[in-house]
Amino acid sequence: MIKVVHTIKEVRQEVENWRKEGKSVGFVPTMGYLHEGHQSLIANSVKDNDKTVVSVFVNPMQFGVGEDLESYPRDLEKDTKLCEETGADLIFNPEPEEMYAKGFCSFVDMNGLTKELCGKSRPIHFRGVCTVVSKLFNIVRPDKAYFGQKDAQQLAVIKRMVADLNIAVEVIGCPIIREEDGLAKSSRNTYLSAEERKAALILSKSIFAGKKMVEEGMRDSKELIKAMTDIINTEKLAKIDYVDVVDFETIEKCDKIQGETLVAIAVYIGKTRLIDNFIVDVK
Numbered sequence: 039m040i041k042v043v044h045t046i047k048e049v050r051q052e053v054e055n056w057r058k059e060g061k062s063v064g065f066v067p068t069m070g071y072l073h074e075g076h077q078s079l080i081a082n083s084v085k086d087n088d089k090t091v092v093s094v095f096v097n098p099m100q101f102g103v104g105e106d107l108e109s110y111p112r113d114l115e116k117d118t119k120l121c122e123e124t125g126a127d128l129i130f131n132p133e134p135e136e137m138y139a140k141g142f143c144s145f146v147d148m149n150g151l152t153k154e155l156c157g158k159s160r161p162i163h164f165r166g167v168c169t170v171v172s173k174l175f176n177i178v179r180p181d182k183a184y185f186g187q188k189d190a191q192q193l194a195v196i197k198r199m200v201a202d203l204n205i206a207v208e209v210i211g212c213p214i215i216r217e218e219d220g221l222a223k224s225s226r227n228t229y230l231s232a233e234e235r236k237a238a239l240i241l242s243k244s245i246f247a248g249k250k251m252v253e254e255g256m257r258d259s260k261e262l263i264k265a266m267t268d269i270i271n272t273e274k275l276a277k278i279d280y281v282d283v284v285d286f287e288t289i290e291k292c293d294k295i296q297g298e299t300l301v302a303i304a305v306y307i308g309k310t311r312l313i314d315n316f317i318v319d320v321k
């Protein structure tokens with residue numbers, strides 16, 4: 039039976055015991071309501087490391103006013119089952135008070151990388167992500183940590199934070215996992231009504247079309263953004279937050295598609311904000 043612990047002290051104790059036995063430790067930070075996307079991160083960690091810790095914590099600090107903190111789906115029982123089936127060894131499921139004790143007032147923030155894409159419409163989001171992830175890294179002290187490419191900006195931000203703050207962890211990005219019809223797996227997909235679920239396919243449709251255009255030689259960002267925007271706008275339930283082309287390392291806008299480039303979109307389907315992307319490396 040997989041162990042579920044709720045305190046920092048218990049995680050430290052477990053990891054310390056493993057370390058004494060010379061075991062390597064992989065870590066998958068999550069907000070729970072796990073799906074096949076998370077499962078692939080856990081499976082990668084289990085493959086690469088002797089032990090795997092999964093954190094399940096809906097981090098209040100990364101939700102802005104009016105966002106879905108309260109309604110964010112939660113199901114620890116189902117998460118525990120998925121972690122166990124996938125071979126993880128420990129779940130860390132703290133209460134907010136355990137992570138943010140009374141008087142908490144220290145934060146990890148970033149000047150670059152967070153101005154574009156999701157940082158524009160979610161101004162406090164990455165400060166919350168950087169703060170909680172650096173805390174989790176300090177608690178678990180893993181050798182390797184696994185993040186999904188679906189949150190590509192988050193992946194770039196975490197890589198930058200780890201380099202800038204000399205955190206001794208290897209950050210590993212894992213590919214987007216999709217539903218059979220193309221929709222990127224997300225805990226937020228559960229918010230969609232049947233009609234919205236159909237409409238949400240417009241995201242992957244524009245992503246696949248955009249990727250094909252780049253593969254066929256399109257290099258002008260404006261042209262690509264326009265083509266993808268036109269596709270998304272054919273869906274009446276879709277409202278675009280952004281369609282953008284940025285350098286994957288710096289998350290700065292680029293006019294031309296060259297080097298490692300992130301093409302990312304965020305689209306409201308009804309009230310639900312969904313994201314998707316592709317990364318190309320154009321020599």
Ligand code: PAF
Nearest residue numbers: 067068069097167170189
């Ligand atoms: O990607 C997520 O689920 C969250 O942003 C993370 C990395 C677990 C931090 O709360």
